[in-house]
Amino acid sequence: MKHPLHLFLRFTAAALLLSGAAVTRAQDLATLAQQKPVTLTGALDLRTVFYNYSGNITARRKPFSYVLSGSPTVNIYGVAVPLDFVLSEQDRAVRQPFNQFGLSPTYKxxxxxxxxxxxxxxxxxxxxxxxxxxxxxxxxxxxxxxxxxxxxxxxxxxxxxxxxxxxxxxxxxxxxxxxxxxxxxxxxxxxxxxxxxxxxxxxxxxxxxxxxxxxxxxxxxxxxxxxxxxxxxxxxxxxxxxxxxxxxxxxxxxxxxxxxxxxxxxxxxxxxxxxxxxxxxxxxxxxxxxxxxxxxxxxxxxxxxxxxxxxxxxxxxxxxxxxxDLENLTLAPSFALFKQKLRLSGNLGVQQDNLRSQKQLTSRRIIGSVSASAELSERLGIDLNYTNFTTDQQQAGAVQVADSFRLAQTTQSFSVAPRYVLMGDHYGHAVLLSVDRSTLRGLGSSVLDKLSEFTSLNAFLNYQLTLMGPRLTLGATYNYTELSLSQGADLNRGLQLSADRPFLKQDALRLGLRGSWLSARRFGEPGRIVGGGVRATYRAGRHHSFRLDAAYTARQPDQDTPSNPRYTETRGEIGYGFTL
Known part of the structure; x- marks a missing residue:
């Protein structure tokens, strides 16, 4: 492969040739002497990904892949010529290897x-x-x-x-x-x-x-x-x-x-x-x-x-x-009180299909949502959200439909997310709790109504500590996820830890570590998911940056079954960025 900077300059030169005719017609001769003849800005990014796995699963990606993308902008006497391109190994067999290439030069x-x-x-x-x-x-x-x-x-x-x-x-x-x-x-x-x-x-x-x-x-x-x-x-x-x-x-x-x-x-x-x-x-x-x-x-x-x-x-x-094939009518109010410290918004509406009475059933939905955000103090705030969707399919015309095929259900979701931030001269604390509960309930008594029902509960508690002196950031997150279906339940709960710290002059080097341990139970089959990773980024001056990211994931069920297989995955990424 040719050097990324060399490709970047070649693509920029192509932009100049493509836009030359448009530039001559768009020049403002009155201010021509006050403008720089040619300026070039933009970014180029090259990313290579390595992947390996073991176990009874299908590979999620190729062992090696790369993506070269760029967004240079050429400015010629006040005429901006932005370009975008993406080049990857997935289009090797295509005569024109660019996934997309285009520009939109602008003048006034x-x-x-x-x-x-x-x-x-x-x-x-x-x-x-x-x-x-x-x-x-x-x-x-x-x-x-x-x-x-x-x-x-x-x-x-x-x-x-x-x-x-x-x-x-x-x-x-x-x-x-x-x-x-x-x-x-x-x-x-x-x-x-x-x-x-x-x-x-x-x-x-x-x-x-x-x-x-x-x-x-x-x-x-x-x-x-x-x-x-x-x-x-x-x-x-x-x-x-x-x-x-x-x-x-x-x-x-x-x-x-x-x-x-x-x-x-x-x-x-x-x-x-x-x-x-x-x-x-x-x-x-x-x-x-x-x-x-x-x-x-x-x-x-x-x-x-x-x-x-x-x-x-x-x-x-x-x-x-x-x-x-739908029509809906909605009403959306919004309020801001106490000098924008309390913000409320909502949405209430009705929706239906079968506008030409061509279907056996007509679906009607009641749509409702309410959200609130409050800044209780300089340190404490809270966000609340509630949504409700009710669907009811009714018989249309003279078509006879059995009750077992009548769909009537309601979906509700409620979430609450309080947050607390305390900043000092030597440290900073941030705590965020988020809880979201969603349910789908059939309003009928048929078997199909019961099979479609589910309840999901997602919660996480995040704590972040920032030490100003060593410029070290530590994080801990506890996750709890539960999905209940008529066939059984999925349950995941565990802890994720992270650390991040800059090094060298002007924070040119930044290192991050992360690790996770989750207890998983899939339809009654217990197991564990263990993961870890490291990320490093380095800025070499104003124009160049390098990054390295490696991650490891292992799923370890107590019993290796087709529905709950045991496997490991390793993923590595090496990236280079060039910015003008």
């Missing part, structure tokens, strides 16, 4: 996007999807414009030797557009559009046949999603507000289908307007999603009402996942 109110970029312009259209392509965002004052063109997903085929990828997927390309005006923190309105289309020629006929019967289920598709979002601040200081987002998505599930679309399937205005941007046939369906809220917020005090509705099957090629 203009930003260009090149390579792999992850953008979020709307919660229902372009929502955190990574694209490979090119784009631009312009934000002159209150106006906003964005355009991104490229590939949403690459084609995949079945590996005939392993069969890991089944079924295949087509290459998906398209574009996203955003137009907006206003200030996001006060009042604004945005229009977004996402258009995606599968390339039916990106997968060969041979790969389609290799997918077998499941391959017939994969058909080239096309999607057009149009969204509208905004916020309106009310009053002199805009503490009152109304906000909302909505979208309509047209999804053609089979391009080239001979089935004709009946006029009644889509509204005439949808067919006449959006039909010019997407192929519409008998496989085209229209979906909607929207949310709206109103409330008041000022200095930690507020009240917000929010309604959200997503139709069944809603999809956008600009997002990976939507929890569809």
């Amino acid at each position: 109110w203009a930003t260009a996007h090149l390579g792999y970029r992850n953008l979020s312009w709307s919660p229902f259209t372009l929502a955190g999807h990574t694209m490979l392509g090119a784009g631009v965002e312009l934000n002159p004052g209150k106006f906003r414009f964005g355009l991104m063109v490229g590939r949403f997903a690459r084609a995949t085929a079945v590996d005939a030797t392993t069969g890991l990828t089944a079924p295949f997927a087509f290459s998906r390309r398209g574009y996203a557009l955003k137009l907006g005006v206003g200030a996001p923190e006060k009042s604004f309105i945005d229009v977004t559009l996402v258009k995606g289309r599968d390339d039916s020629t990106s997968v060969s006929a041979t790969d389609r046949l290799a997918a077998g019967n499941t391959g017939a289920l994969v058909q080239p598709a096309e999607n057009l999603a149009v969204g509208l979002g905004g916020r309106l601040g009310l009053g002199k200081d805009k503490y009152w507000f109304v906000e909302g987002d909505g979208a309509i998505s047209l999804f053609t599930r089979r391009l080239g289908s001979r089935l004709q679309l009946e006029k009644s399937n889509l509204p005439g205005i949808v067919n006449s307007t959006f039909g010019k941007l997407i192929d519409i046939n008998g496989s085209t369906e229209a979906y909607t999603a929207w949310q709206a809220g109103a409330g008041y917020s000022k200095n930690g005090r507020g009240l917000k009402v929010r309604y959200r509705r997503i139709s069944p099957g809603y999809q956008s090629m600009g997002a990976y996942f939507f929890q569809d």
